[in-house]
Amino acid sequence: MDKHPEPPAAAIRDLNIEARVPIHLDSSSTSYYAWKTYFNLVLLKYYLTEHIDGSVDGDNMKGDPEWSAIEAMLIRWFYQTVSKDIFHTVVAKDDIACAMWTKINALFTDNKLQRLVFLQQEFFGCHQDNSTIDEYCMRLKMLANELHDISNKVSDDLMPSTLTAGLNEDFNNAASNLTLLRSPPFNASSRTSSLRSAG
Structure with missing residues (x-):
């Protein structure tokens, strides 16, 4: 070629x-x-x-x-x-x-261990707070990408459970119902509608 x-x-x-x-x-x-x-x-x-x-x-x-x-x-x-x-x-x-x-x-x-600790703290401590659902999901996805880049892939099961754990009180029902879905969608076009329908 x-x-x-x-x-x-x-x-x-x-x-x-x-x-x-x-x-x-x-x-x-x-x-x-x-x-x-x-x-x-x-x-x-x-x-x-x-x-x-x-x-x-x-x-x-x-x-x-x-x-x-x-x-x-x-x-x-x-x-x-x-x-x-x-x-x-x-x-x-x-x-x-x-x-x-x-x-x-x-x-x-070069310092993967330090970066891994930092990213895991950010990922598991991530909460929706004042952000929109889209912003919150995008933040989690970005952190998951960073972890994947240092050979620490976030599993498909862990992503939705971490998402629901950080949702605001307004989405309590959605969080409970979302965990029952076999494979909750996590792409930009469907995450908001899925949470609303789950509630």
Whole structure:
């Protein structure tokens, strides 16, 4: 299979990365899974993965103006979509895009035990409070995705039971009835109607 050529730097120079990666990565948040997913989609779409996957020796390519221009844009994209804390943690003179990508990802994957404890506390302590059903379900789903990303998949049985445990009093009847369903739906289009009908 022929390799797709990467686009020239001019073709992606004016790309609005914040529109394509609408996640601001913060070390204290649970946005890593979504941030990485959005970024991977951009890298795949524009055939830029070789800049960050280590398949090409970026240090040997520094003399190539086109390659260097794309490298600079990628690093700028990383800086634009991370918090100041992360920026100051990973910023380094003369880093190539692959090194920067690796350092950012390592912040969230190297210390899996600490991250696992944090995410599990967030997941099991999650309550609806003043949020809507959709917002509450999305928060749980996001936490489940983060746990899955560090090889701790939330089981299909655990997801609905955790959801019902954190519902507001207004949904007490729905919570009781929802646990009787064999496989309560958890997608965006059906979760609200299911809870209402269960009540």
